[in-house]
Amino acid sequence: MIHARQLSRTFLTRRGREKVEVNAVAGVDLDVAEGEIVGFLGPNGAGKSTTLKMLTTLLRPTSGTATVAGYDVATEPVQVRRSIGYVSQSGSASSEARAGDELVDHALLYGIDRATATARARDLLSRFDLDGIWTRPGRSLSGGQRRRLDIAMGLVHQPKLIFLDEPTTGLDPQARANLWQHIAALRDRLGSTVFLTTHYLDEADALCDRIFVIDHGKIIAADTPEALKSAVRGDLIELTLADPDRLGPAIERLRDVSGAVEIAAVETTVTARIPKAGAVLPGLLRDLDADGIGLAAVEVRRPTLDDVFLTLTGHSLRDDAAPSPELEAAGV
Numbered sequence: 092m093i094h095a096r097q098l099s100r101t102f103l104t105r106r107g108r109e110k111v112e113v114n115a116v117a118g119v120d121l122d123v124a125e126g127e128i129v130g131f132l133g134p135n136g137a138g139k140s141t142t143l144k145m146l147t148t149l150l151r152p153t154s155g156t157a158t159v160a161g162y163d164v165a166t167e168p169v170q171v172r173r174s175i176g177y178v179s180q181s182g183s184a185s186s187e188a189r190a191g192d193e194l195v196d197h198a199l200l201y202g203i204d205r206a207t208a209t210a211r212a213r214d215l216l217s218r219f220d221l222d223g224i225w226t227r228p229g230r231s232l233s234g235g236q237r238r239r240l241d242i243a244m245g246l247v248h249q250p251k252l253i254f255l256d257e258p259t260t261g262l263d264p265q266a267r268a269n270l271w272q273h274i275a276a277l278r279d280r281l282g283s284t285v286f287l288t289t290h291y292l293d294e295a296d297a298l299c300d301r302i303f304v305i306d307h308g309k310i311i312a313a314d315t316p317e318a319l320k321s322a323v324r325g326d327l328i329e330l331t332l333a334d335p336d337r338l339g340p341a342i343e344r345l346r347d348v349s350g351a352v353e354i355a356a357v358e359t360t361v362t363a364r365i366p367k368a369g370a371v372l373p374g375l376l377r378d379l380d381a382d383g384i385g386l387a388a389v390e391v392r393r394p395t396l397d398d399v400f401l402t403l404t405g406h407s408l409r410d411d412a413a414p415s416p417e418l419e420a421a422g423v
């Protein structure tokens with residue numbers, strides 16, 4: 092469905108008096124098969140939107156090639172646009188028009204006759220749980236309803252491939268989870284291919300068959316969420332000591348555990364990565380007890396995509412990405 096080779100885009104920008112080149116996308120190779128839900132994951136400024144704009148023909152590559160739905164983005168842009176749906180970060184639903192009319196007008200733009208357009212609009216509204224909003228103006232809809240209407244607009248000409256640029260940014264946790272279900276249904280019920288960008292790790296993990304991790308304009312990893320996570324060396328084990336004076340002996344005990352790496356201590360907590368930590372834990376707890384090292388808490392955590400990002404890049408995705416809505420809602 093999508094094949095890109097060495098796709099690149101450079102921008103010239105001013106820094107003070109100087110003109111500087113920004114390599115927004117620097118030699119991206121990617122292949123996406125029909126029916127896949129693929130996520131483009133990276134921090135702010137990594138090059139996600141620029142890549143998406145090149146694949147949807149909104150921006151010309153500086154160099155490299157890409158075919159989308161069988162057409163070349165540089166030489167066959169009209170055919171590419173007819174074959175895809177694209178939902179931008181800001182969406183396209185206007186605030187004054189009635190939701191149903193917007194969908195119909197959008198379909199008419201693609202040369203679809205009014206009767207077919209009306210039938211499709213009804214079907215799409217129902218599929219996205221938007222029954223009853225036909226006569227309502229966009230401005231009266233909730234954030235989640237508007238995003239679903241945006242996606243419905245991207246689907247009205249029945250593309251087999253849809254691009255979603257940060258589809259859930261700005262939504263509350265419930266509306267995000269609801270939208271994930273609708274996106275998954277596009278593939279499960281219609282066989283659509285979905286290419287989405289996100290800087291939310293939980294979103295990529297929950298939704299995507301495959302993830303391309305992008306940083307500084309380059310793809311640094313491409314695999315299933317599970318395979319990416321298994322590349323991190325072991326589970327994270329976290330021991331909070333009852334007595335901070337016992338930190339030294341606790342570290343020594345962890346050093347004795349076979350395969351333990353990244354052993355670190357912060358205040359009263361000792362952490363380490365240990366392969367199959369669940370199996371090792373009972374013996375470790377017995378040994379700590381025998382040494383008289385009391386514990387206030389024990390936690391074992393499977394690797395997350397954030398650990399993957401940290402392992403790959405040496406910096407956390409969260410350092411520069413927007414906080415997840417859950418954290419924002421919690422006031423963190």
Ligand SMILES: Nc1ncnc2c1ncn2[C@@H]1O[C@H](COP(=O)(O)OP(=O)(O)OP(=O)(O)O)[C@@H](O)[C@H]1O
Nearest residue numbers: 102104113115133134135136137138139140141142
């Ligand atoms: N029109 C432009 N002119 C100059 N620089 C640009 C332009 N568009 C993007 N850039 C730069 O290119 C780099 C990649 O930007 P891009 O918007 O593709 O990142 P992104 O991963 O989509 O980020 P975000 O998550 O914030 O949307 C950034 O350094 C950005 O400042």
